[in-house]
Amino acid sequence: MFDSILVPTDGSPGSERAFEAAATLARTHDTTVHVLSVVDEHGPTDDWDYDGDSPAAAFIESQANHVDTEDLSVTAAVREGVVHDAVLDYADETDINLIVMGTHGRTGVRRFLLGSVTEKVVRLADVPVLSVKADAEPGTVSFDDILLPTDGSSGAEAAIEPAGALASVTDATVHLVSVVDTRSLGVDVGSSVIVDELESVATDAVENTSDRLSEMGVETVETAIAHGVPYRAILDAIEEADADLVIIGTHGRTGIDRYLLGSVAEKLVRTSPVPVMTVRASDAGEEQ
Structure with a gap:
């Protein structure tokens, strides 16, 4: 059912936990994982600290240290705009079946964008949204x-x-x-x-x-x-x-x-x- 999974990332621990969950589902369903970084046109960008071709590509490379990405099909993308709109637009453009996002369980955190954004995507997305807490235990995810x-x-x-x-x-x-x-x-x-x-x-x-x-x-x-x-x-x-x-x-x-x-x-x-x-x-x- 989940042929194409999207993980929006802002480089936060919530994004890392979301990627771990997406990797588990991707292996189960032989699925492509899209990692999307959005440059928020209304927010600060000083907290971005990436080297390489793009923030999303650098994020994927950083996750290889604790997530086995060798057998995964992973695509990196970058968009600019209002974060939740960019996430929803990308999901629609690329026929995403599942969005996996990190959440802090609260709003008003400016440094990490995916708190309130996750709730907006949950309300508006036409596809299922999997929300993963930032403080979840790192490592392999199981859904037994x-x-x-x-x-x-x-x-x-x-x-x-x-x-x-x-x-x-x-x-x-x-x-x-x-x-x-x-x-x-x-x-x-x-x-x-x-x-x-x-x-x-x-x-x-x-x-x-x-x-x-x-x-x-x-x-x-x-x-x-x-x-x-x-x-x-x-x-x-x-x-x-x-x-x-x-x-x-x-x-x-x-x-x-x-x-x-x-x-x-x-x-x-x-x-x-x-x-x-x-x-x-x-x-x-x-x-x-």
Whole structure:
């Protein structure tokens, strides 16, 4: 599924962790990795410290010290402009299937550009975006346990195909979780009935998703129903499953609250201790 992977780089540790993750996926899918450096027309450039033909080419060379690049097909590119626009334009021009970016989990860091930029790309990209924390442990990345949250919406369904495609190739275990959001419910009898209905919806969501994954060749699927604040419950599920990766669907371009996994996905990008792949539903752009 991931025939062409893009790693935008600003030379930060987040970019290095993103490249490591991209290299793992590239070997799994026999994929070309594009490394893109963008000269930000609105930001400082003094922190760039590269020798060689281009910042991207120098970055690739520097990664060869701890990432085996000999068996990888890697392409270097440089663009100038507004960073997130340049990333999205390059992805469109070169038929990228996956964007892998580093993130600091916060905004306002001027020296490293890929904090807030990552969140903009997550909202706007037409292809999946894998966000990797800058403070992740350096070295080889593995995706043996994948957490796949679902609420049964079209946004959640968008994440099934990439999760299944990756898990079927790597023999990963997929951990399905659906969260019953009980924040606005009281403790009266009526609330109990509503909780039962929400649990029924959640159960249907994980069962239907499990069936879809099995049809895609995923051999090991585990399911769970959780209660509470969705993104916090998902964070707990990451720890319980010892997950290496979260794949979550989103209508993140619009940020409409009725799509549960829109705002939840963005919170996970900022707070998850493991990489998060966001997958935008194809119809998200139609919502206003």
